[in-house]
Amino acid sequence: MAFGLNHFFKKVNLSNLTLKKLNFFFEEDDIFPIFTVEHRSRIDNWFLKYVLEEKAHKILCYSENAFSFFKDFESQLEYCVQKGRPVALFLKKNNKIALREDFIKRIVALCNKYNKKPVFIPTFILWKKVARREHSNWNFLFGEPDNPRALVKIWQVITGCKKAVIDFGEPFLLDESLSIEELGKVIDEELNKLEKIVIGPPLKERDKIIHLVLNDPEVQAKIEELSGNDLSKKRKLIKKALKILDEMAANYKESVIFKFERTLDWAWPKIIEGFWVNENRLEEYRQLAGQLPALVLPCHKSHADYLIVSYLFFKYNLRMPYIAAGINLSFFPMGYIFRNSGAYFIRRTIKGDKLYPVILQAYIRRLLLDGLPQEFFLEGTRSRTGKLLHPKMGLLSFNTKEVKEGRVKDIVILPTSIIYGKLFESGAYLREMEGRKKEKESAAAVLKTTKFLGKNFGKIYMNFAKPFTVKEFADEIGIDLEQLDEKEFRRFNSLLAYRVLRDIEKETIVTPIALTSLILLSNIKKGLLETGLQRRIAYALTYVKSINAPLADVFDMEDDELLIKKVVDYFIEKGVVEVRELGGKKVYVVDEDKRNYLEYYKNNVIHLFLYVAFISNAILLRKKKKLTIQEIFDDANFLFELFRKEFIYQQDELTVEKVKEELKHLEDYRLVSVDGENITIRSHAIPILKHVASMILSYLEAYYTVLDGYYAIARDNVDIPSNIVSEFIDRGKYLYAMGEITRRESINKFYYQNAHQQFVQSNYVDWHKLFEQFKKSETTEEKEKYYLLKERIKSYISSIAF
Numbered sequence: 001m002a003f004g005l006n007h008f009f010k011k012v013n014l015s016n017l018t019l020k021k022l023n024f025f026f027e028e029d030d031i032f033p034i035f036t037v038e039h040r041s042r043i044d045n046w047f048l049k050y051v052l053e054e055k056a057h058k059i060l061c062y063s064e065n066a067f068s069f070f071k072d073f074e075s076q077l078e079y080c081v082q083k084g085r086p087v088a089l090f091l092k093k094n095n096k097i098a099l100r101e102d103f104i105k106r107i108v109a110l111c112n113k114y115n116k117k118p119v120f121i122p123t124f125i126l127w128k129k130v131a132r133r134e135h136s137n138w139n140f141l142f143g144e145p146d147n148p149r150a151l152v153k154i155w156q157v158i159t160g161c162k163k164a165v166i167d168f169g170e171p172f173l174l175d176e177s178l179s180i181e182e183l184g185k186v187i188d189e190e191l192n193k194l195e196k197i198v199i200g201p202p203l204k205e206r207d208k209i210i211h212l213v214l215n216d217p218e219v220q221a222k223i224e225e226l227s228g229n230d231l232s233k234k235r236k237l238i239k240k241a242l243k244i245l246d247e248m249a250a251n252y253k254e255s256v257i258f259k260f261e262r263t264l265d266w267a268w269p270k271i272i273e274g275f276w277v278n279e280n281r282l283e284e285y286r287q288l289a290g291q292l293p294a295l296v297l298p299c300h301k302s303h304a305d306y307l308i309v310s311y312l313f314f315k316y317n318l319r320m321p322y323i324a325a326g327i328n329l330s331f332f333p334m335g336y337i338f339r340n341s342g343a344y345f346i347r348r349t350i351k352g353d354k355l356y357p358v359i360l361q362a363y364i365r366r367l368l369l370d371g372l373p374q375e376f377f378l379e380g381t382r383s384r385t386g387k388l389l390h391p392k393m394g395l396l397s398f399n400t401k402e403v404k405e406g407r408v409k410d411i412v413i414l415p416t417s418i419i420y421g422k423l424f425e426s427g428a429y430l431r432e433m434e435g436r437k438k439e440k441e442s443a444a445a446v447l448k449t450t451k452f453l454g455k456n457f458g459k460i461y462m463n464f465a466k467p468f469t470v471k472e473f474a475d476e477i478g479i480d481l482e483q484l485d486e487k488e489f490r491r492f493n494s495l496l497a498y499r500v501l502r503d504i505e506k507e508t509i510v511t512p513i514a515l516t517s518l519i520l521l522s523n524i525k526k527g528l529l530e531t532g533l534q535r536r537i538a539y540a541l542t543y544v545k546s547i548n549a550p551l552a553d554v555f556d557m558e559d560d561e562l563l564i565k566k567v568v569d570y571f572i573e574k575g576v577v578e579v580r581e582l583g584g585k586k587v588y589v590v591d592e593d594k595r596n597y598l599e600y601y602k603n604n605v606i607h608l609f610l611y612v613a614f615i616s617n618a619i620l621l622r623k624k625k626k627l628t629i630q631e632i633f634d635d636a637n638f639l640f641e642l643f644r645k646e647f648i649y650q651q652d653e654l655t656v657e658k659v660k661e662e663l664k665h666l667e668d669y670r671l672v673s674v675d676g677e678n679i680t681i682r683s684h685a686i687p688i689l690k691h692v693a694s695m696i697l698s699y700l701e702a703y704y705t706v707l708d709g710y711y712a713i714a715r716d717n718v719d720i721p722s723n724i725v726s727e728f729i730d731r732g733k734y735l736y737a738m739g740e741i742t743r744r745e746s747i748n749k750f751y752y753q754n755a756h757q758q759f760v761q762s763n764y765v766d767w768h769k770l771f772e773q774f775k776k777s778e779t780t781e782e783k784e785k786y787y788l789l790k791e792r793i794k795s796y797i798s799s800i801a802f
Contacts, residue, residue, distance in 0.1 A: 005043065009050045011161040015316055017279050019055055021168045025121060032116040033086040033171075034107065035123045038191045040090040043154070044125045048088055051166055074106070081110040089120075091187055101180045108174060122169030122187055124194035129163055129314070130254050132195075132202040163258070165317045169194050170287075193290035200319035201371040206251045209366055213249075214241055216362035222355060237355065244359050247330075248344050250322055256340035257314070264311050273421065273459045276509075276553055277312060281464035286318065288412045288467055293368045295399060296321045298416035299388055299504050300377035302425055303329075305418055309375055310341060312462060322367055324376035324395055328440075346395075364398045368408045374399070378497050384429045385750050386603030388505055388648045391497035393490070400493055403470045404481045413473070413496075415465035415503035419511060419604060421458015422570075426600060433596050433748045435729040458513070463550060465503030473499060501648045505607050510544055511552045516567040517601035518609070520577070520590055521745065522694045524687075524801070530586035533568070534561055536691065540609075543665060549608050571598075592744045599698060599745040609695050610647060614639045614654075615662045616693040619672070619681060620799040627679045633659045638792070639696070645758040646699060646751070693800045700797050701741040702751035705732045706759065707790040708740075710767065714774035720767075728752040742801045764789055 111118045169190040227234035323343040350356045380392035402408040474481045571577035576594045580587045618635035640654040671685040709731035732747035
């Protein structure tokens with residue numbers, strides 16, 4: 001029977017993490033491994049034996065219950081201990097802990113005799129990844145998911161081995177002071193933790209959750225308050241609450257998930273080259289996720305983010321998170337798939353609706369109390385520019401409020417970076433950058449995604465920052481969360497959100513396509529020699545490595561020059577780059593109308609070069625051979641402050657120490673020499689500094705365009721236009737055609753939005769005053785401030801481009 005089952009056991013997919021753990025258990029010769037499985041089962045025993053022998057090349061000699069069949073029990077067990085051959089131990093019989101005391105005591109005695117350490121390894125075996133359901137009538141017939149009836153288990157083995165899971169908990173050395181009962185409890189707790197990690201806590205049915213949320217004391221109190229003791233009004237409010245919950249609530253169904261998994265298993269190989277996942281960080285998350293509810297917080301670059309996190313968590317035997325999805329994604333069929341995969345849908349705006357936020361808070365509270373992980377995007381929407389957006393704190397504060405008020409012990413935070421080798425939505429994003437309206441999500445739009453099949457979108461990278469908890473962060477910044485007033489709590493959530501985004505930024509993988517795009521766009525001249533491209537990328541790679549930024553694995557697998565050639569060939573095939581043979585040399589020229597395509601990928605890594613670009617701009621601005629650090633700091637700090645709404649900085653303020661740190665990099669490249677507080681610019685440095693400075697030229701020109709547009713808009717309109725961004729786009733096209741700006745990629749709707757917001761909200765200009773004053777000829781203080789700002793930004797541009 002066991003031999004016959006091996007045919008099915010071969011189909012079980014063991015993750016790299018599981019195999020690493022397995023091999024780790026046998027690294028030391030002086031340990032005696034005791035694999036502890038929860039329920040007595042011959043099939044589980046045979047499967048464990050197969051895994052150990054085939055994957056770890058270790059022979060599982062006997063299981064604990066098998067010893068009873070041997071008359072020579074002592075010698076058989078002694079043989080195992082002496083040879084270091086693992087044994088299996090079953091924790092429960094009839095769902096009750098039933099460890100054999102004689103077996104444990106004999107193991108201890110034999111280990112002492114042969115100088116071995118008895119190490120218990122909690123071993124979780126599950127034949128189908130199905131969550132335990134509360135009060136399910138089917139359990140009586142079929143058994144629990146982790147302990148099905150014998151015939152059910154055989155059927156699962158035969159029909160669905162690919163869905164099986166084997167995982168190992170934290171091994172621990174037998175403490176002789178523990179009683180048998182205490183030992184059983186320790187092992188049981190670890191196995192329960194493994195179950196929560198893989199399939200989550202017991203699930204309530206959707207109707208039960210809706211009932212619990214509706215009867216939440218805060219929801220009931222709000223209904224009473226809004227009804228004002230009017231029974232008719234109260235009935236209407238209850239009906240409204242039920243409608244909100246029906247629109248909102250997830251409906252987790254494994255049957256849908258298994259089908260969707262099969263679809264993605266089929267589709268991914270036809271679209272991408274594969275996934276790279278930081279498995280070590282994922283393991284850190286696993287250890288915390290079995291103890292506390294968690295928030296998985298990815299950056300948001302594509303609708304595919306929803307699929308990727310859930311898909312990879314499922315593949316790595318982690319409980320898929322409940323996803324907070326926008327109501328715009330509830331259309332058929334994706335809404336059905338997402339909802340039944342654990343998505344709950346929330347409205348984009350809830351202003352004016354006094355009941356909705358209370359229901360949303362109660363629903364989130366229920367998820368947290370049930371110990372379920374969640375996933376949402378701090379940025380609130382997809383980034384159309386390739387860089388991180390500033391956070392929206394709403395959903396985060398709904399979750400942290402439960403910790404603050406003591407209803408939830410703590411929450412795990414997992415900052416997650418997702419980077420695409422090539423983005424699926426690049427065409428749509430380019431159209432939006434140029435001012436066209438966002439295409440509404442629909443079934444027709446989903447059908448269009450079939451055009452991706454057969455195309456190569458490269459590899460997808462999922463990296464993680466070190467997971468931490470809400471209370472750990474509060475302690476780190478010296479805050480007593482429970483004592484915060486409303487204003488202080490908002491500040492706390494802002495600090496937490498920026499901590500997450502900074503962590504994501506630090507863990508963003510540098511890809512060949514991003515680095516090549518950066519170098520091509522930062523070229524001052526029209527064309528770039530192939531040798532020049534390779535040389536500059538080599539310098540950029542050296543810089544990236546010096547600041548410990550994570551590089552894509554392909555940089556270790558292939559020659560750098562070959563990698564870049566592949567990227568350039570792809571750009572040539574796409575018509576983004578033209579190659580010209582001149583005098584036996586290859587010259588690359590970027591198509592002017594397609595520079596925004598490269599701008600998106602450039603922005604994946606622009607955060608790594610911001611400080612050195614600011615400082616290069618500051619050096620060029622003064623047009624002097626000798627400068628002081630203070631002069632450089634002043635001019636770099638102007639840019640730092642100007643672009644506050646554009647970028648996520650790693651620090652709240654630019655410091656002189658940071659300037660000195662970046663100057664040291666420039667000195668290492670022999671571009672400047674530093675003598676105390678004085679800087680000397682080397683004679684050959686200016687062209688190189690221009691290339692570095694031009695990494696932010698598109699932003700400088702976009703901000704200049706907005707300032708220039710203010711005057712043109714005031715001159716040509718009686719009233720301020722309702723869609724001012726479209727006016728900036730028209731102005732940008734005019735300035736580009738006239739040669740006042742040189743970067744086609746600076747004509748970008750999203751840059752203009754950020755610039756206008758920064759100028760108005762940070763008091764650079766008073767736009768409403770300017771609009772009226774531009775219609776008159778007299779000089780005003782506001783106009784003077786405007787012209788000085790415009791001229792200063794223009795001077796940065798001129799020092800690079802002219």
